[in-house]
Amino acid sequence: MSSLASLTPLLAIETSCDDTACAILDAQGHILGESVLSQESHAALGGVVPEIAARAHLDILPEIVDLTLKRAGLTLDEIALFAATIGPGLIGGLIVGSSYAKGLAMAQNKPFMGINHIEGHILVPRLPNVLAEDIPSLNFPYLALLVSGGHCQCVSVEETGHYRLLGGTIDDAAGEAFDKVAKMLGLGWPGGPALEKLAREGNDMAFSLPRPLKGRDGCNFSFSGLKTAVARLIAPYGNGALPRQIAADIAASFQRAVADVMEDRAEHALLLAPTSTALVVAGGVAANHVLRERLKKVAQRHDIPFLAPPLRLCTDNAVMIGWAALERLAQGEYPDDSALAPRPRWPLAERQPYRPLPMENAQ
Ligand code: KG4
Ligand code: ZN
Secondary structure, three states, X not given: OOOOHHHOOEEEEEOXXXXXXXXXXXXXXXXXXXXXXXXXXXXXXXXXXXXXXXXXXXXXXXXXXXXXXXXXXXXXHHOOEEEEEEEOOOHXXXXXXXXXXXXXXXXXXXXXXXEEHHHHHHHHHHOOOOOOOOOOOOOOOEEEEEEOOOOEEEEEEEEOXXXXXXXXXXXXXXXXXXXXXXXXXXXXXXXXXXXXXXXXXXXXXXXXXXXXXXXXXXXXXXXXXXXXXXXXXXXXXXOOOOOHHHHHHHHHHHHHHHHHHHHHHHHHHHHHOOXXXXXXXXXXXXXXXXXXXXXXHHHHHOOOOEEOOOHHHHOOOOHHHHHHHHHHHHOOOOXXXXXXXXXXXXXXXXXXXXXXXXXXXXX
């Protein structure tokens, strides 16, 4: 039977959006090497252009893999397993990253494992030594709130491979809403960090904005009404004529509305998953300080810890893909995904139960 030790060190690749990333992990989840390159060419275009992203992944991936091997002090033939994100995400990037990893696996005669990007985000807080020292380990079940530019969902993480989707967005993702509102305010892309900065100069009670779905049962999200309300506030001002103080007040009021909604949705999620041992936030929007403070309060009210991995592991990275592969291996999954095709849409709940190790079926 293949042991975890014989399947490590493993090399993981992430290319599902606009970050080209590679990481090498050992059997315990220690990071031996990691590299991420965030493609900057999209900023001038105001958002990720899928075709440009795919080509950029193709250009940069060989260098990123070499650099990561160098950082780990390893050569390709010392890698025991290759893993890559095969969904959900932009199809071009998924094809590039997974084909590259499959090619390396084939050339080295090693197995390939295809990983779900969301699974990576929600499992990575369990990586050893990433959380605060007073929280030695994160145990199941826990509540994961994933808020990024492409995703906004609330998942009860019950065990590796067993995820209960409690709710998700019915229109825009949280980060997408930040980006679109930032654009209306004349800020650059990605807009979240710039909007948070501007909001510090503003009065968050200046404008009354809607709180979509606040108070409703369940844990779905909606941001499009909020975005439209902001557009209406801005409309009377001509192009480029929005006074800075008004822009700051709008940014602060918008951020407060999003935080109110998030706090309420997290409360409802904990009603649906009352045995959660922790509240975990992941994704780029987790960088937002106002949001973090609100979620921390929710966790305190429920007497559970609030956890956010360091930002480099919150945003897209390959460490989370390698860690999800390790968690699946530890559960006895045999890595033989060379025939799996990339899936731009891939619900977390699919591909269960595990395919058992070949030896487990032997008589
Ligand atoms: O996880 P991520 O790096 O990439 C994916 O979307 O997968 O998340 C990027 C998103 C962008 O929409 C960005 O505007 C948002 O996270 N973001 C923030 C902040 N920092 C990044 N949103 C609000 N406040 C922030 N400080
Ligand atoms: Zn992501």
